[in-house]
Amino acid sequence: MATGAVGHNVGLAQIALTQRERHMTAFTGQHAAEPIHKGPASGLAPNLEDYDLARSQFSWASARAELAGLPGDALNIAYEAVDRQADGPLADTVALRFLDLGGVAAELTYAQLKRATSRFAGVLEQLGVARGERVFVLAGRIPELYVAALGTLRHGSVFCPLFSAFGPEPIEQRLRLGDARVLVTTVTLYTRRVAGLRPRLPGLAHVLLIGSDAEIEALPGTDDLRALMDRAPDHREPAATAPEDMACLHFTSGTTGEPKGAVHVHEAVVGHRATGRMVLDLHPGDIFWCTADPGWVTGTSYGIIAPLTIGATCVVDEAELAVDRWYGILQDQHVTVWYTAPTALRMLMRAGAEVAHEYDLSALRFVASVGEPLNPEVVHWGQEAFGLPVHDNWWQTETGGIMIANYRSMDVRPGSMGRPLPGVEADVCRRDADDKPLLATDGSLELASEGEQGELVLRPGWPSMFRAYLGDPVRYSERFVGGWYLTGDLVRRDADGYFWFIGRGNDVIKSSGHLIGPFEVESALLEHEAIGEAGVIGKPDPVAGEIVKAFVLLNPGFEPDEELRRDILAFSRRRLGAAVAPREIDFVDVVPRNRSGKIMRRVLKARELGLPEGDLSTMEPGS
Amino acid sequence: MTEQELREAVIAALTQVAPDIDPAAIDPTIGLAEQLDIDSMDFLNVVVAIHERTGIEVPERDYPKLSTLDQAVGYLAAAQTQHAPS
Numbered sequence: 001m002a003t004g005a006v007g008h009n010v011g012l013a014q015i016a017l018t019q020r021e022r023h024m025t026a027f028t029g030q031h032a033a034e035p036i037h038k039g040p041a042s043g044l045a046p047n048l049e050d051y052d053l054a055r056s057q058f059s060w061a062s063a064r065a066e067l068a069g070l071p072g073d074a075l076n077i078a079y080e081a082v083d084r085q086a087d088g089p090l091a092d093t094v095a096l097r098f099l100d101l102g103g104v105a106a107e108l109t110y111a112q113l114k115r116a117t118s119r120f121a122g123v124l125e126q127l128g129v130a131r132g133e134r135v136f137v138l139a140g141r142i143p144e145l146y147v148a149a150l151g152t153l154r155h156g157s158v159f160c161p162l163f164s165a166f167g168p169e170p171i172e173q174r175l176r177l178g179d180a181r182v183l184v185t186t187v188t189l190y191t192r193r194v195a196g197l198r199p200r201l202p203g204l205a206h207v208l209l210i211g212s213d214a215e216i217e218a219l220p221g222t223d224d225l226r227a228l229m230d231r232a233p234d235h236r237e238p239a240a241t242a243p244e245d246m247a248c249l250h251f252t253s254g255t256t257g258e259p260k261g262a263v264h265v266h267e268a269v270v271g272h273r274a275t276g277r278m279v280l281d282l283h284p285g286d287i288f289w290c291t292a293d294p295g296w297v298t299g300t301s302y303g304i305i306a307p308l309t310i311g312a313t314c315v316v317d318e319a320e321l322a323v324d325r326w327y328g329i330l331q332d333q334h335v336t337v338w339y340t341a342p343t344a345l346r347m348l349m350r351a352g353a354e355v356a357h358e359y360d361l362s363a364l365r366f367v368a369s370v371g372e373p374l375n376p377e378v379v380h381w382g383q384e385a386f387g388l389p390v391h392d393n394w395w396q397t398e399t400g401g402i403m404i405a406n407y408r409s410m411d412v413r414p415g416s417m418g419r420p421l422p423g424v425e426a427d428v429c430r431r432d433a434d435d436k437p438l439l440a441t442d443g444s445l446e447l448a449s450e451g452e453q454g455e456l457v458l459r460p461g462w463p464s465m466f467r468a469y470l471g472d473p474v475r476y477s478e479r480f481v482g483g484w485y486l487t488g489d490l491v492r493r494d495a496d497g498y499f500w501f502i503g504r505g506n507d508v509i510k511s512s513g514h515l516i517g518p519f520e521v522e523s524a525l526l527e528h529e530a531i532g533e534a535g536v537i538g539k540p541d542p543v544a545g546e547i548v549k550a551f552v553l554l555n556p557g558f559e560p561d562e563e564l565r566r567d568i569l570a571f572s573r574r575r576l577g578a579a580v581a582p583r584e585i586d587f588v589d590v591v592p593r594n595r596s597g598k599i600m601r602r603v604l605k606a607r608e609l610g611l612p613e614g615d616l617s618t619m620e621p622g623s
Numbered sequence: 624m625t626e627q628e629l630r631e632a633v634i635a636a637l638t639q640v641a642p643d644i645d646p647a648a649i650d651p652t653i654g655l656a657e658q659l660d661i662d663s664m665d666f667l668n669v670v671v672a673i674h675e676r677t678g679i680e681v682p683e684r685d686y687p688k689l690s691t692l693d694q695a696v697g698y699l700a701a702a703q704t705q706h707a708p709s
Binding site: 165167320321322323324325347350351355511512543544547566567569570571573574577578579583 | 662665
């Protein structure tokens with residue numbers, strides 16, 4: 001096939017074009033994306049009944065006061081998420097319900113979750129793991145992952161999730177950068193991706209495996225998690241962590257350099273609970289399904305912490321998306337609140353709204369989406385398919401929780417990310433030709449006017465904000481200018497205060513909701529013997545939002561043929577894993593660079609899309 | 624297409640999308656996603672590639688019917704007879 005090893009047929013390409021066109025017209029506001037007006041809510045009253053009123057009355061201090069806390073001003077996420085319910089009337093309510101292809105695979109009530117997480121915390125204690133040390137988990141959405149996450153927080157050590165589709169390279173990088181002391185994973189994932197890395201990870205003292213006794217016994221340097229859990233005591237008090245103690249480490253990717261470990265603290269739970277209430281409209285007893293994988297921040301903040309602090313039942317699907325299974329889950333589990341992603345919704349949309357109508361989705365009260373901007377047609381399609389619009393919201397790894405949202409009680413403007421959370425101040429700042437924020441003479445940011453495009457900025461101070469990039473104070477401080485946090489996303493704000501996503505202000509790729517740094521992919525490609533130079537971009541895709549596409553320049557002596565393309569594809573998939581590796585590879589004669597040698601990815605992207613390449617005056621001649 | 628040709632087409636589609644796969648190592652009775660490092664975007668691309676190679680279009684809802692190699696071949700063989708001109 002001429003277009004690359006992984007090509008779409010014409011039909012898909014046409015969908016891509018029309019969606020992109022609609023997407024762009026909606027963003028520029030020329031297309032009247034009809035607002036969806038909300039009447040008075042029927043049934044359960046929304047937690048946030050009036051946005052403007054909530055915004056004027058809200059304070060983080062009062063949100064903090066709604067938590068139980070521990071003696072001596074201590075605050076522990078696991079205590080708020082587990083014990084608080086386990087010690088009250090919700091003790092026998094199901095906290096986590098795990099589904100697999102065969103139906104309900106496992107259930108844990110709040111009381112059972114308290115015992116299981118106590119035991120896991122006890123295991124860490126017996127192993128001599130210190131408070132603040134990092135416990136990594138590499139696993140699919142299985143019960144052990146959730147128990148390990150909350151047990152780690154209970155113990156006072158730091159939970160760091162690794163996405164289970166990562167290849168050995170991203171895994172090694174994160175274990176090393178995060179100084180992992182403990183890794184919890186399955187026998188299969190360990191054998192395939194981690195065992196070979198052990199000699200290079202001397203700090204990794206304990207590997208706790210999930211699998212059969214015989215399998216684990218055959219693997220040197222590992223322990224059987226279940227055997228350790230069985231020997232641990234049933235009760236262990238949660239650690240009296242301070243609000244500013246490190247709780248979670250979430251890796252995120254930038255345009256350049258290695259991934260950054262965003263440090264989150266126990267106080268973040270104030271934000272998780274407040275946004276779970278105000279944005280997701282979670283009530284005690286809700287059946288909540290967050291489809292995000294805990295390998296990413298959404299799957300932790302909202303797939304574990306937020307709903308449990310409110311006393312909801314979380315549905316967890318261990319399997320991957322399949323149209324009828326998903327509608328079956330919404331119907332059979334009586335899901336009331338559903339938090340999912342644009343890629344998933346677009347896949348469901350391809351199957352048609354009439355499929356949704358075959359199922360009884362009447363329990364559903366609220367549908368929200370995050371991960372990448374939601375195009376207006378998906379919002380409208382939600383109305384048609386579920387009788388509810390899809391509510392887009394915006395946040396990122398660094399913010400720890402939802403910052404800008406469409407609320408249940410507020411009119412939806414399809415294509416808009418909504419309005420800032422009560423307690424969060426958001427604005428738009430102007431940027432100069434080098435994409436740096438423009439400063440006024442007094443050092444303050446130059447803010448954009450209504451409707452003007454600029455970078456989304458947030459006033460620091462919300463509880464779930466990251467406190468550092470682990471071991472990298474320089475890159476952390478670069479994110480703050482003139483008293484604002486720079487998000488790196490380009491937006492505009494309309495006259496009514498709704499924010500509209502325009503594009504990313506950097507070269508980071510968002511594919512199926514996963515954040516991928518082009519530099520990491522380029523670095524892996526350069527390890528292939530045939531490749532001399534590589535440039536990696538996000539190519540727009542009708543389903544995934546973007547796919548990773550690589551442009552490679554071959555070393556002398558290598559022929560650009562199909563066999564080599566496949567070899568490079570296989571090589572990068574083995575190193576990086578399916579989620580991160582390029583899905584398309586093009587051979588090029590030149591990788592465009594500017595005079596300082598920096599790869600000009602926007603030129604590659606413009607060429608890919610057949611768009612004008614913009615101002616190329618800084619480009620190296622011959623590119 | 625014969626069943627053998629369909630089997631070859633599915634394997635070719637899989638290795639086109641994910642050339643890291645060793646076709647000889649595929650257990651035809653076990654779920655593809657379980658034994659191979661392929662994600663849902665890969666699977667979507669595999670379905671597109673199957674369409675290109677066989678002319679058979681697989682609707683979104685039927686994706687679970689292609690979970691294993693044997694199931695996929697069986698599904699395509701059945702789809703082929705249904706759509707064959709009489």
